[in-house]
Amino acid sequence: MRARVTIMLKDGVLDPQGEAIRHALGGLGHQDVTGVRQGKLIELDLAATDAEAAHAEVARMCEGLLANTVIEKYSIEIA
Structure with a gap:
């Protein structure tokens, strides 16, 4: 089973990398881009066979290590 975790800064948190x-992009002529939010994508291969249990396990991973939940939000996709 594979889990895909997308981690982004919460709304309202400044994103200096996104602004850079x-x-x-503006310097390359893409003037229509008015905002960028930069994030992380983490893919995990899991031995789990139950999608609900895998989702719960990955959520614990996010809360404990993968995401800084003070300033970041995350979403989990199990495939």
């Missing part, structure tokens, strides 16, 4: 990307 937006600025660089």
